[in-house]
Amino acid sequence: MLKTFGRWIASVIKDSISKSVSALVIAALGALATAHWWSAITNAVASCEKWVRAEVVIDRWQLILLQLCAATLCGVVLFFLWLALSSKTKLTNKDYWEDRFHGLIWQWHLDSNYNISRLVPLCEECLSEVRSEHLYVAPARMSFTCLHCGHKSDSIRGDADYQIAEGVKVQIRRKLRSGEWFEAVKAMNKKSPTTR
Numbered sequence: 771m772l773k774t775f776g777r778w779i780a781s782v783i784k785d786s787i788s789k790s791v792s793a794l795v796i797a798a799l800g801a802l803a804t805a806h807w808w809s810a811i812t813n814a815v816a817s818c819e820k821w822v823r824a825e826v827v828i829d830r831w832q833l834i835l836l837q838l839c840a841a842t843l844c845g846v847v848l849f850f851l852w853l854a855l856s857s858k859t860k861l862t863n864k865d866y867w868e869d870r871f872h873g874l875i876w877q878w879h880l881d882s883n884y885n886i887s888r889l890v891p892l893c894e895e896c897l898s899e900v901r902s903e904h905l906y907v908a909p910a911r912m913s914f915t916c917l918h919c920g921h922k923s924d925s926i927r928g929d930a931d932y933q934i935a936e937g938v939k940v941q942i943r944r945k946l947r948s949g950e951w952f953e954a955v956k957a958m959n960k961k962s963p964t965t966r
């Protein structure tokens with residue numbers, strides 16, 4: 771028993787000594803390698819600096835030409851920056867895809883031929899879908915109730931969803947023609963930051 775324990779202790783010591791020696795050798799090799807690379811890097815940096823700081827003689831016209839090139843390049847970069855920024859902030863009537871009518875938010879898709887499709891009424895409080903209901907009055911009127919928060923729209927003249935949607939389309943097209951869409955887009959961006 772003692773013998774096996776002694777042998778085990780001896781093997782552990784031997785093992786740890788061999789491990790430490792190999793670690794030392796690796797560390798020494800690493801230090802040598804990094805020292806070598808470090809001096810190579812500093813040498814490269816020093817020679818680069820020397821090359822960059824060295825004086826060169828050029829004609830004055832060459833200097834003027836270089837300055838003109840730099841100025842043109844700066845101008846081109848600034849122009850493209852301005853173009854990118856202004857196209858982002860410039861509103862077009864394609865940005866008009868949402869407005870408020872009859873106490874509801876209406877969203878739609880406007881195609882390249884100015885056809886309005888996918889017109890949908892939404893709750894102005896929570897942007898949830900709404901359900902229409904008849905008010906059983908004469909002349910016929912309807913209202914819309916939010917399926918999420920129960921908010922009610924104004925009562926709207928008409929006796930079918932499609933009639934009310936057609937009326938809203940008329941308003942959208944009118945605003946597109948008159949230029950009122952611009953104010954509507956700005957107002958909607960301020961009130962509800964919905965994105966598409």
Ligand SMILES: [Zn+2]
Binds near residue numbers: 894920
């Ligand atoms: Zn709601």
